[in-house]
Amino acid sequence: MKEERLLVTMKDVQRHRILMDCLEKRLTATQASQILGLSYIHTLRLKKKVAHDGLRGLLSPRRSSGRKIPQETINKAKVCYLSKDKYLVQL
Numbered sequence: 001m002k003e004e005r006l007l008v009t010m011k012d013v014q015r016h017r018i019l020m021d022c023l024e025k026r027l028t029a030t031q032a033s034q035i036l037g038l039s040y041i042h043t044l045r046l047k048k049k050v051a052h053d054g055l056r057g058l059l060s061p062r063r064s065s066g067r068k069i070p071q072e073t074i075n076k077a078k079v080c081y082l083s084k085d086k087y088l089v090q091l
Contacts, residue, residue: 012058019043019050019058 022032033043049057
């Protein structure tokens with residue numbers, strides 16, 4: 001089973017906490033939208049995502065722990081770097 005790593009910022013955590021308070025009826029959607037600085041409609045969309053997917057619903061699908069560079073590309077870069085270092089002729 002492949003482990004998936006996600007990049008979560010403090011802003012994401014704070015948004016999640018505020019939207020959870022909204023879902024648990026401690027805040028109204030209007031209050032949550034004012035705290036988050038978002039429109040009422042957008043707050044409702046995020047609230048629906050959090051209710052369905054939790055914290056993962058707030059994260060952009062493009063955001064992950066980083067882009068993986070293929071090992072072959074890394075090896076080619078190392079070879080080029082080492083060959084330039086060893087065979088570079090200084091005039």
